Amino acid sequence: MESDKQNFFERVYEVVHQIPRGRVTTYGAIAAFLGSKGSSRLVGWAMNQSHNACPGIPAHRVVNRLGILTGKHHFGSPSMMQQLLENENIRIENDRVVDFRKKFWDPARTL
DNA sequence: AGTCTGACTAGTA
DNA sequence: CTACTAGCCAGAC
Numbered sequence: 001m002e003s004d005k006q007n008f009f010e011r012v013y014e015v016v017h018q019i020p021r022g023r024v025t026t027y028g029a030i031a032a033f034l035g036s037k038g039s040s041r042l043v044g045w046a047m048n049q050s051h052n053a054c055p056g057i058p059a060h061r062v063v064n065r066l067g068i069l070t071g072k073h074h075f076g077s078p079s080m081m082q083q084l085l086e087n088e089n090i091r092i093e094n095d096r097v098v099d100f101r102k103k104f105w106d107p108a109r110t111l
Numbered sequence: 112a113g114t115c116t117g118a119c120t121a122g123t124a
Numbered sequence: 125c126t127a128c129t130a131g132c133c134a135g136a137c
Contacts, residue, residue, distance in 0.1 A: 008133095027119055031132090038132040040119035045134060047118055064119065071118030116136085123129080 008034055012046040013054040015107045019061045022088045023105035024097055026065045033107040047071060060084040067100030 091098035
């Protein structure tokens with residue numbers, strides 16, 4: 001009885017907020033870490049709401065499973081997300097994270 | 112109640 | 125690489 005969906009969103013913010021600088025993660029990884037592997041879309045939705053629910057969340061560190069900046073259009077400017085990542089020593093090429101596998105940060109692995 | 116959309120993912124062709 | 129389908133869940137109409 002304590003499966004509040006609200007908890008899901010709060011956990012997403014918590015996990016994203018704990019992403020170390022210079023690292024990135026995926027929606028599926030967060031969703032799987034929270035116990036809902038198929039709800040990767042919810043993570044994206046949580047990010048969309050994060051702007052209002054939890055400002056300060058490094059949503060630019062969250063990309064899709066291929067390391068593509070799918071949500072770049074939600075940062076006000078389509079180049080803002082890439083700029084933020086490049087500011088953290090993360091190289092972006094063609095809207096994709098270079099060496100994504102190396103920069104990938106697994107919440108279940110650190111937490 | 113239903114229907115559509117969306118910052119996803121896996122599978123198939 | 126693209127295009128489509130199915131599953132997933134929340135929100136807006």
